[in-house]
Amino acid sequence: MGDGIRAHILAIVFFLILAVLLTWPVAITAGSALENEGDAVLNAWTLGWDVKHLLSPRALPHAPNFYPYPYTLYFSENLLGAALLAAPVIAATGNPILAYNILFIGAFALAAAATYLLVWSLTRDPEAAVLAGVLFAGMTLRFGPSPQLQVLLNFGIPLSLFFLFRLFQNGRAREAVGLGLSFALQASISVYHGLFLLFGLLVLGVERLVHSRTPRRAAGSRLLLAMALAGGILIPILWPYVEARRYVGGRSLGDQAAFGLLSFLLVPHGHLYARLPVFGEIHRYAHVETLFPGWVTLGLAAVGLLRRRSPWRRPFALLTLLGFTLSIGPALRLRLEDPPLLTGMPYLFLWMAFPAFQAIRVPARMFVLAQLGLAVLAGLGWRACRSSLPRARRVFGALLLLAVLEAYRGPFPRFPMPTSASALDTWLSQQTRETPFVEFPTLRTLDLTADPISLSRLAHQQFSTLYRCQPTPIGYSGFFPPLFWEVADRLLMFPSREGIAFLSDLGVRAVLIRSEGWLTGEREAFEARWALFSHVLELVQEGPEGRLYLLKPPRPGNGSLPQLIGKAEGERLWLFLRWPRGSRLGRIALTPPRYILRWRGEGRDGLIERTVQGALPQALPAYVTLLPLTAIPMPSGISRWEAVLHLEPGEIGRRSFPPLPPLELRRISEPEEIAATLPVASGFEELGLEFDNGGLLIALVRSGHAFCPGEVLEFTLFWTVTDAARWRTQEATPVVFVHLHDAHGRMAAGRDLPVDFGSRPFREWKEGEIVMQSYRLPLPTDLSPGPADLVLGLYPIGRPDAASRWAIRSGHIPLREPGAAQIARVEILPTPCQAPEEPFP
Structure with missing residues (x-):
């Protein structure tokens, strides 16, 4: 066995031992416990589902969570690449907890070994390669409050760079195949890291095309081969993410985790430096990502950056700069709670130009590119300064020991899982x-x-x-x-x-x-x-x-279709969809049912036409049989009108009963019907409460009129906007408060919810559009029998005091107090009582 092979074997053994020690005590509870009860459980469940269905590609995307949605596996990282690594363990033991923990421990060794391979191929220096491997894997292990499996398993990034540089050194096809396979493996483990790696490869690929001696045509053809191979593997794996996005959408810039520069000085709470005054002070602020690279990394990377002997200094300096800049996110802040020092950072361009970035929650994870760049520069730095040190071996040992200590984040907590x-x-x-x-x-x-x-x-x-x-x-x-x-x-x-x-x-x-x-x-x-x-x-x-x-199975008669009806009220015509009681068709949809309503009225002034487009609620409560669509101004003198509704139902997902078919509903009203007005089902109580912020509470529908103490009072509110400019320019989200006052006038129950809970963001509401909001209010078990009043108002979020409530400008409903209207009265039954067998007669 040659010295080179022996050095490689010793390095791998060293990384494996370090992996067990740095993740302790994971190894001794690997089959029965996890380090947290959130993301770790999600990762273990994903591995179990993936391995069970690897040979059933049609069933694989449709995991059993979030029923009846399809493609639910793709609501998060699918970890398919990790499942390939875990498959032998799960196949042999049937234990996804054990498979997860083996990958959790092995991730450090894999990342260190891949970085070792990269640096050794560039320098032929085992010491520099070992040091770089420990530094990169250690920075990954320290990332975040509790590292996720898709964050830890980043070995495909240095492995892809290894094949990229080899491709430019010799231009062989096998390096292109290796690049395509390693990139595909990394992207199938973590779409996040695959996306980050893609941009890293683009930057370094351009740098190599400019500065490498390899003929550009030959290198370009090999890169195309790698792209074709990776694309052929990844397209069927990643396409379900496109399908899943139809149901969950993306993240706005506001939904993506903000970033503060102090995160670069943050270490985990159990870290060696956590008790030092400067690091302890930073922990007082609301930072999440622990991005401090470590003193060994920073010192040696500075040496590697300043020494000009290595031709590899430029590409890894570029990689470091790319990762650092993009990890800041769309705006530069010192602390999370501070206003931006600089907006319009480069990440903002990526978010606008590439839809995949709208799925990212933590832009700071792009710092993984900088972590690898710094680790390789540190390896180059050690190689550059070693010859000038009198006792290089001892210095190397000391630096390696300090690097290991900096990698240690403290013992991982253990939470038992059911076995x-x-x-x-x-x-x-x-x-x-x-x-x-x-x-x-x-x-x-x-x-x-x-x-x-x-x-x-x-x-x-x-x-x-x-x-x-x-x-x-x-x-x-x-x-x-x-x-x-x-x-x-x-x-x-x-x-x-x-x-x-x-x-x-x-x-x-x-x-x-x-x-x-x-x-x-x-x-x-x-x-x-x-x-x-x-x-x-x-x-x-x-x-x-x-x-x-x-x-109990649903009641018969669930196949009834909704009807289009209208009610004339003064110079307005209300148009409703009426569901027959007990009908389940169209009440729950995974995507909002869309409709186009065309109305024509004939009168003294000729023909009047209106067109209204909108969407129905995704979840229509069972007690709501009348759903208002619009109120059309109808001048006097209308002798005849006709309304046609085209309804495109939403998806029902994996439910077994038939979906609501596409409908075209037509209603024609002759003069005698207009004079008498059309009937409207009981239970739809008009309110007409106009608030000073431009909102109008149209009506209320209750689930009943009498309730037992301890029951849940359920009702639905219908809102519209009368002044779009005032409504959309509110600084804070309006919050609806509902109070229940008992027979003695005391407030017995209450609940506050944002006005757009369960619907689109309130600033997207259109003037005249009707928006539904359902409420559930738990009643105390000791509630006094007798009449009880529901009182409602609006206030800006964060300011619930009475003085901040929006004034109620109009309406025939009595005000209980300023900014609070009494919208309904219910009867509280004496105890003992029982909820009705048929809840909505």
Whole structure:
């Protein structure tokens, strides 16, 4: 065995030992625990699903989370490249937790080894290569509050650069094949890193074409070969992301994590430097990404940059500059909470020019290119200064030891994962018919980022689909589709009249109530509501671990189609869609149903025509049978009118019942009908509350008129905009507050939600467009029987005080106090009582 091979083997063994030590104690709990209960659970679930379906490409994209959406695997990183690496472990053990932890540990060794290969090929210096490998892998391990698998598995970046430089050195086809395969592998592990690597390869490819001695035509043909190979592999792998974007959209610049320059001085809390005064001071600010490269990296990279002996100084200086500049994001700040020092950074151009950047959540991850550039420059720096050092071996050992210490971020926490399925899980897995389920306890708030417990529950319930073999409408992912929030809001207060009907219409069949996992007071509140509705569900399994219920099948008559009706009111004509009670067709859609409404009126002044375009809500509550479309000005003297509605329904996804077909609804009103006005279903209560910010609350629909204490009061509001300029120029999002005052006049319950919750951002509302917003208000169990009043108002977000409320400028509804109107009265029933068998008679 030659010295070179022996050095390579020793380097790999060294990296493997370091990987185990730096990730300790992951190795001793690899089969049963993860380092967090969020992203790590998501990654392990993704690996398990991928490996199970690698040979079933049609089923692979449609994971069991966020039912009934398709392409749900692609709502986050699909990790297909990582699944190929994990497949032998999962095939042998059936344990995705073990496979995840092996990759978690091995990611350091893979990144270090790939960087070692790159630097050794450039310098033929094993010491420089080992040092660069440790530095690059160590910077990756320190990234973020808890590194994700797709961030750690970045070995394809240095490996791709290795093949790129080899291609320009000898121009052989096998280097082009290696470049195409390594790029495809990295992009299939992490689309983020594949995108970043693409821009790194473009910059370095141009640099090599300009400065390399290889004939440009030969190098260009080899690069085209690499591109064709990578494209042929990646197009079928990545195309489902295009399909998934139809459901989840992209991220605006405001949704992408802001960046502060102080992040370059931030280290993890358990790091060697975390207790030093300067680093401790930085931890006081709201930074997330820990990007400090380390003193060894910075010192040696500076030497490598200043020494002009190496021809590789220029390309890796460019790579460092590219990664540093783009990682700043669209605006330069000192701290996250500071206003921008400079806007219009280069990243902004990428975000506008390339749609793929609109999926990115953390632009700072592009610093991986700078990390690799700095690590290689550090290796070059060591090679340049070693000959001038009197005791180079000792200095190298000291630098390597310090590099290892700088790579250590502290012990990783361990959270146990379930290792066996319960009897309830087994019952679900044995169902031959698809049985979508929900599980309790579940999320506790809609503000998921502020509640780790809710995120943990979502992640664990999604992971359970691997052994329950059934889908669920909730999930944990990089993107949350619109219907998730409709589901989540109902699960917060489940069971309720509309909540049960909604889940049934969604296709959910099973409700699992676990015995464990509840927080103090949480179980009692849930069981109090459950007692009101236990007769509506069928108990099929019970044991020490919990209970399992089935929802009763939907009522017959669900195939009825909606109708177009109208109601004349003064000089306005209201046009509605009326759903027959019990109809489930078109009530829930994955994409908004679109419509075009054309109206023609004949009168003394001739023919009047109006055209209205819009979208229906994606989730129409079961108690809403009348949906207003528009109010058309109708002058007196109209003798006849005709309305034609073209309705293109939204997608129903993976649900089994027939979809709503495309419809053309027509309504013609003759003179006698106009004089009498058309009938409108009861339950649609007009309000006409005009607020000083340009908003108009048109009407209210309630789920009932009498409720039990402990039940959920559900109602739907219909909004429109009367002054678009004033509405869109509001500095803060309007928040709707709803208070319930009991029979004694005391406020007994309340809830505040942004006015655009469950709909498009409020600044996108058009003047005259009608927007629906559903509300759920939990009633206290000790609520006094008798009449109770619903009181509503608006205030700018962050200023809930009475003085900041928007004034109510008009309306026939009485004001309870300034800026608060009494919109409805409900009856609270005496206890004991039970929710009705038919919730919406």
